[in-house]
Amino acid sequence: MVRSRGRPSLGRQRIEIRPIENGGRRQVTFSKRRHGLFKKASELSTLCGASVAVVAFSTAGNVFAFGEPTVDAVLRRFDPLHPVAADDGAALAPAPAGGGDAAPPGDDKELDVLRRAADQTKEQVTAEQARMRDVGDKITQAMAAAGKRFWWEADVEALGEAELPEFARALERLRDSVRRHADALLSTAALPQPPQQQQQEEVPELDVSDYSF
Amino acid sequence: MVRSRGRPSLGRQRIEIRPIENGGRRQVTFSKRRHGLFKKASELSTLCGASVAVVAFSTAGNVFAFGEPTVDAVLRRFDPLHPVAADDGAALAPAPAGGGDAAPPGDDKELDVLRRAADQTKEQVTAEQARMRDVGDKITQAMAAAGKRFWWEADVEALGEAELPEFARALERLRDSVRRHADALLSTAALPQPPQQQQQEEVPELDVSDYSF
DNA sequence: GTAACTATCTATAAGGT
């Protein structure tokens, strides 16, 4: 590009830190500085091993967020209502309604139980995969058709009325499966044998009527 | 301050973005960059009228936060599980305890309230997308690492304790979303393909208490 | 944890494609 005369540009100019009136300029600045801010946050995290979360709302109401390791992880750790140390999710562990609520740490049986729970979960997940592969193809198609990259971007509207309930049910089952696994992981410290309910592979009754399909 | 010989310092040097081993150096860097990050966030907010929140945990476990107008305000606005009006909720606040309890039908205020509620809903949906995108990247990584093609094949075991609850929650939210859509479909028996999806996002609010996590 | 001090390095304001 030929710059016929004088300086090719004025270069960076100093600006006062005060509200930008011009809408277009404000939008451009927001975009640039937001990127810069997230980058800084990322660098801080990497350099110093810090957990960082950034949330920004534009004047237009759009949200942008950055988090390491995850926005939610950091925010929950920050939330005083969910006091959690380095390992978050302690708040997620349901207080077992059974008898004692704390087991002596260091017991070998603990490990064994954990192992079984893990295997069980894995089994369930495998079963889920089999059941889901079918409906999954439909969903994948919907994703591809819309040029989406992530599963949650799947165009729900494009799913037929036949696939929808199946999709929802599949989600629910997987959700439950994952939750059980998470609970098992998180209750490593205190494993008070629950009243032998969750142990069986029987998936908790699915009350479909609840979801009026 | 006398500097007896040579250059007083080498000046700023370029550094690679990777974990700083030296504890002292890391601490100094954390302090400096944290200040810089907060300043950037502040400027972004002032220049662009954006609401911004930043939360950072040092490796020592200390928390530092910045927020405009307030950390809590931004985080509540971001958390869809705790719907709070962005601006002091004047619009959604319970009817003033004065005389009448409802605005006369046909009043412009009615429309205004509706409009604000709609905006809020839209905002929440957008926030969802932002959070999903974040945790989604993590899950996608897990998928890629395992060479899986579908999201439900993601190796649950490979997800960290931080990601697991996220994954479960993401599933839950998506499930709810799907259910709402299904409900809408069924209640309007024969509605042809909606022209847009963002427009009629007005759906019943979700009752999370049902799926307590 | 903070606060200088400097010499660099980086982010970015403007303007263009």
Add this chain to the structure above:
DNA sequence: TACCTTATAGATAGTTA
């Protein structure tokens, strides 16, 4: 919208107090 380019304002590494 995003991506260039330029030239400069601002951030900061290394060090000491």
